[in-house]
Amino acid sequence: QSVLTQPPSVSGAPGQRVTISCTGAITNIGTGYEVHWYQQLPGTAPKLLISANTNRPSGVPGRFSGSKSGTSASLVITGLQAEDEADYYCQSYDNNVRGWVFGGGTKLTVL
Amino acid sequence: QVQLQQWGGGLLTPSETLSLTCGVSGGSLTGYYWSWIRQSSEKGLEWIGEINHSGGRNYFPSLQRRVTMSVDTSKNQFSLTLTSVTAADTSVYFCVRQRGEEGFDIWGQGTRVTVSS
DSSP states (O other): OOSBBOOSEEEEOTTOOEEEEEEOOTTTGGGTOOOEEEEEOTTSOOEEEEBTTTBOOTTOOTTEEEEEETTEEEEEEOSOOGGGOEEEEEEEEETTTTEEEEBOOEEEEEO | OOEEEEEEOEEEOTTOOEEEEEEEESSOSTTSEEEEEEEETTTEEEEEEEEETTOOEEEOGGGTTTEEEEEETTTTEEEEEEOSOOGGGOEEEEEEEEOGGGOEEEEOOOEEEEEOO
16 A cells, blocks of 8 residues: 555557546645656666656656646646556655655556 | 666575665765665565765665665765565665655666565
């Protein structure tokens, strides 16, 4: 049971928009800790996709965007492409756990 | 371009000690925290702990009594030791650079660790 809750899977057709949610609590996202998003392609290490809620590291396409509100955060992918098929994870800090925590991950399928 | 290259791990029997090392190339240990994160199908991604260049450490509380992290600035590398391993420690282990409130931005290639009798 992950501290941050994500849907196990989402899907969309090429060109569509998908949203992946990350639900936390007052002890993590709700306290004001930043939320980061990672993309993991099969057999590879996670890659930082969105930093500090909304920032795209250099090289990340503009079709990826992030937001945060209250105790939740969201990753939005617009103009879906086949290469976006991957697992996506959110991450933040939790005061109860006293450490960095991750969501359980969301598998994105491009139809 | 900073890169992380990790080594160690492999097949362990229960109660043995896991040792992993991560070498940093293209940059310095100074100014960052360096973490170990593991990933299994049962628990997903799990942060183990972090260390900085001067030895400041934070460990995940549930692993704290079994974890030790160290840093060797002369070799530009840092290490993880996990004692008394069980099957629950079977995972892929990653060494990672942490940019404070900006997330984990550079990851090692991952090392598979299997604990089995």
